[in-house]
Amino acid sequence: MEVVIVPDAKAGGELVARGIADLLRHKPHALLGVATGSTPLPVYEALAALARTGRADMSQVRIAQLDEYVGLPSGHPESYRSVLLREVVGPLGLSPEAFMGPDGTAVDLPTACAAYDSALAEAGGVDLQLLGIGTDGHIGFNEPCSSLASRTRIKTLTQQTLADNARFFDGDVDQVPQHVITQGIGTILEARHLVLLATGKGKAEAVASAVEGPVAAVCPASALQMHPHATVVVDEAAAGGLRLAGYFRHAYANKPEWQGL
Numbered sequence: 001m002e003v004v005i006v007p008d009a010k011a012g013g014e015l016v017a018r019g020i021a022d023l024l025r026h027k028p029h030a031l032l033g034v035a036t037g038s039t040p041l042p043v044y045e046a047l048a049a050l051a052r053t054g055r056a057d058m059s060q061v062r063i064a065q066l067d068e069y070v071g072l073p074s075g076h077p078e079s080y081r082s083v084l085l086r087e088v089v090g091p092l093g094l095s096p097e098a099f100m101g102p103d104g105t106a107v108d109l110p111t112a113c114a115a116y117d118s119a120l121a122e123a124g125g126v127d128l129q130l131l132g133i134g135t136d137g138h139i140g141f142n143e144p145c146s147s148l149a150s151r152t153r154i155k156t157l158t159q160q161t162l163a164d165n166a167r168f169f170d171g172d173v174d175q176v177p178q179h180v181i182t183q184g185i186g187t188i189l190e191a192r193h194l195v196l197l198a199t200g201k202g203k204a205e206a207v208a209s210a211v212e213g214p215v216a217a218v219c220p221a222s223a224l225q226m227h228p229h230a231t232v233v234v235d236e237a238a239a240g241g242l243r244l245a246g247y248f249r250h251a252y253a254n255k256p257e258w259q260g261l
């Protein structure tokens with residue numbers, strides 16, 4: 001696992017966007033796993049800027065959704081499909097056909113979950129999966145004590161996540177759907193490169209557990225320790241709980257350029 005400490009969220013977004021642009025230079029039709037929430041927005045902004053100035057070729061990229069609320073009507077502005085159409089597909093000028101995601105409105109949810117899990121593999125697998133981290137250590141919507149081998153399935157959100165996400169629903173926790181579809185931890189670990197971005201001091205404790213704690217289902221993000229190519233990008237505030245911060249800074253400062261992200 002590589003941990004990169006950046007000054008702030010904007011610098012983190014630019015670093016990750018450059019990493020994605022590099023991937024697209026080698027593999028223009030890469031399947032990019034995209035996350036929602038506030039954290040990845042600077043990545044999408046930086047990527048749009050690179051695309052506008054001809055430094056990222058988004059013409060063949062495909063994108064895959066990480067998770068989705070269950071039960072929001074199709075087209076609801078806070079469904080993750082709507083958020084990604086608004087924040088990623090539109091600004092990057094992608095075709096909606098290049099975008100795959102689970103169906104949170106399906107009547108038969110277990111079948112929809114299994115179908116999405118298979119569709120990811122049939123699409124060749126995710127090349128780079130962008131991840132946020134919940135204050136409770138979740139990745140995707142894999143809440144604490146999710147199986148580290150889990151596949152795409154339905155989960156019930158913790159009270160902490162419901163409270164964290166109420167800001168997207170007029171501050172009303174009762175409007176946040178209780179149930180979600182999420183790629184499982186086992187599914188996420190199949191992506192070729194995992195890039196977890198965390199910003200703000202509210203994430204410091206979860207980041208420290210994920211990076212320096214034991215691999216344990218109680219902190220789902222700790223599963224990244226099992227992945228051969230995982231990059232954790234944190235701003236100074238989110239790095240606040242890392243014991244090895246000095247080492248991480250030293251390693252990154254001395255990293256050979258050819259290694260990329």
Ligand code: PGA
Pocket residue numbers: 036037038039040131132133134135138139140
């Ligand atoms: P946030 O969400 O980026 O809105 O903090 C992160 C997450 O829940 O994965």
